[in-house]
Amino acid sequence: LARASALAAPYVAGVDLNCGCPQSWACAETLGAALMGRRELVRDMVVETRARLAADGWAVGKERHVESPRGRSVSVKIRVHDDLRRTVDFLDAVVGHPQDRLVDWITIHPRTRSTPSTTPIRTEALEILTSRYAGTLPILLSGDVFDLSSLPFKPSTPGLSTLTVEEDGLPASNAPPTPGNTNLAGFMSARGLLANPALFAGAPSCPWHALETFMCNAARCPLPLKLAVHHVSEMCGPGMGADKTALLPKRDRIRLAELGTMMELVDFLDQKLEEHTGRKGGMRRDL
Numbered sequence: 001l002a003r004a005s006a007l008a009a010p011y012v013a014g015v016d017l018n019c020g021c022p023q024s025w026a027c028a029e030t031l032g033a034a035l036m037g038r039r040e041l042v043r044d045m046v047v048e049t050r051a052r053l054a055a056d057g058w059a060v061g062k063e064r065h066v067e068s069p070r071g072r073s074v075s076v077k078i079r080v081h082d083d084l085r086r087t088v089d090f091l092d093a094v095v096g097h098p099q100d101r102l103v104d105w106i107t108i109h110p111r112t113r114s115t116p117s118t119t120p121i122r123t124e125a126l127e128i129l130t131s132r133y134a135g136t137l138p139i140l141l142s143g144d145v146f147d148l149s150s151l152p153f154k155p156s157t158p159g160l161s162t163l164t165v166e167e168d169g170l171p172a173s174n175a176p177p178t179p180g181n182t183n184l185a186g187f188m189s190a191r192g193l194l195a196n197p198a199l200f201a202g203a204p205s206c207p208w209h210a211l212e213t214f215m216c217n218a219a220r221c222p223l224p225l226k227l228a229v230h231h232v233s234e235m236c237g238p239g240m241g242a243d244k245t246a247l248l249p250k251r252d253r254i255r256l257a258e259l260g261t262m263m264e265l266v267d268f269l270d271q272k273l274e275e276h277t278g279r280k281g282g283m284r285r286d287l
């Protein structure tokens with residue numbers, strides 16, 4: 001990890017060790033979720049990585065170096081264990097001393113290694129872990145973040161939270177959960193963001209603007225056709241949130257897979273955008 005991080009450091013803002021990947025090939029190599037059973041190893045990996053980045057001249061002083069152009073973070077993403085005491089032991093080892101912690105932040109995916117992603121996240125585990133560690137370091141949530149207006153948990157109750165705010169005159173218990181009124185510092189999204197890259201801009205489903213931006217980027221920095229079509233199909237489908245608005249109906253999404261070249265894809269989307277929005281001239285080329 002330390003060597004890989006040193007190679008990546010010039011091109012990234014930080015490195016995050018994923019101790020959550022449940023795929024069998026990863027676990028067989030003691031990677032991903034298998035690392036949740038190896039807390040000393042994970043602690044040693046982050047210590048070694050921070051030391052290597054510091055030796056290479058990167059600024060790894062956490063909050064002290066937030067504004068530094070050479071600032072780099074070292075963070076860890078976890079799943080939970082069935083017995084939450086094991087997760088607490090893991091975090092105690094990997095976070096280290098609260099006054100001189102070993103990681104910049106942690107991301108919690110509140111499912112166990114064997115929980116399918118169709119099962120809702122374990123909000124009670126999240127609540128327990130955030131109330132224990134949020135005073136020590138920033139905590140991000142990963143899992144079922146599909147729409148910012150309907151997040152998969154409630155704002156913290158006053159008894160448990162370190163931060164409870166009133167928004168727009170609403171009592172905190174009725175306000176939507178945000179990093180401001182929970183013990184969470186932020187959200188990570190995978191499936192939701194794949195289907196709706198405008199999720200963090202507050203859009204409840206993918207807008208044409210996001211698709212047009214993606215296509216402009218794909219033109220500037222070409223992707224293999226199959227990969228571009230995969231992303232476009234995800235963006236044009238009904239998405240993961242409660243709002244099931246789809247940019248294209250199913251028959252058009254099936255057509256996507258039959259397109260043979262990037263130019264055919266551009267022509268197809270130009271035509272569909274005109275059809276569905278009534279706007280002339282196809283997709284914007286200036287995003």
Ligand SMILES: Cc1cc2nc3c(=O)[nH]c(=O)nc-3n(C[C@H](O)[C@H](O)[C@H](O)COP(=O)(O)O)c2cc1C
Nearest residue numbers: 018020077109117142143144145188189190191192
């Ligand atoms: C296509 C895809 C790629 C992912 N890649 C990563 C990754 O590189 N690192 C990581 O920590 N988790 C990765 N994950 C796992 C997610 O971060 C996340 O923990 C899990 O999918 C549940 O969150 P979601 O409901 O937002 O999808 C990936 C998930 C998907 C679907």
